[in-house]
Amino acid sequence: MQDPLRIFSDYIAENGLKNTPQRRLIVEVFFKSGKHLSTEELYNVVCKKDGSIGQATVYRTLKLLCDAGLAKELHFGESTARYEPIEDDSHHDHLICTACGKTQEVMDSTIERLQNELAEKNGFTLTSHRMVLYGMCEGCRSRSGQAEGRQKP
Amino acid sequence: MQDPLRIFSDYIAENGLKNTPQRRLIVEVFFKSGKHLSTEELYNVVCKKDGSIGQATVYRTLKLLCDAGLAKELHFGESTARYEPIEDDSHHDHLICTACGKTQEVMDSTIERLQNELAEKNGFTLTSHRMVLYGMCEGCRSRSGQAEGRQKP
DNA sequence: TTACCTGCAAACAGTTTGCAGGCCG
């Protein structure tokens, strides 16, 4: 994928917006630090590099990134939203460990195809989807041992 | 599935809780009116039958239903949570029209199986999942006609 | 009688917005 910063400044230019240092910093940090950042996490990192940046700007810039098609808002189970960089054509879904919170990106083209067929079968034209698989990762499973009958967390 | 009210009062009894008229009303309305209610929608309906009920009780009762395994909290794209009755063994996923907001329940056992395999392949033991398909329903598609190139809503 | 419950309102958390100044283009 092309440099996201480049795409971003193109988008900025095309839409008569301004390419400010704050936006550049936020976008850079967002794409460097990788995956599934919440606004607050992003804000914290950004703050360390420029303590004068306000949260509102982070919120506004993330929204801008979504508009530009460079980021996607995600809602796992939490009260806060998370954002993920859109890696061009590499679509994927998420696998989350309910014990340790680890998230892993997954992708299965057969499932993708069946999703499309399922939508068609119901008269829908699919434009996108979200799939999140919740389970227990290897580590947590062996760590939690034989305590299987638990119901209430 | 058994009467949800019955299951609920069993749960109440087993856990030393109280079976109050407010709870009974909320649970009854929740299961009668069916699908994907938000707390506010549920509150509005309940209010019409008993104007003295407070929102807090609705929130608390929905949480209780989740604990009892009778309801499930859903997050589509909105700012508010929705709740759906758990119909025992009839698991399903959701198909949502991005134009009119219509939601439809769907289920594909092949997809379900592949999800399990995908999780296993990554060392996870799957416990649950969420899948939401976004698209355009037949009605909206024909209604919106040939305006396909639109980018910004 | 004794917990548990309820409605109310205040408290909260996450997010948005109005404003006065600042800066890109």
Place this chain on the structure above:
DNA sequence: CGGCCTGCAAACTGTTTGCAGGTAA
């Protein structure tokens, strides 16, 4: 220079919680 941007703080929205009185068991 003009319009977009920014930081700040206040406003908002959805949800939670403390409290004093009420009620199921």
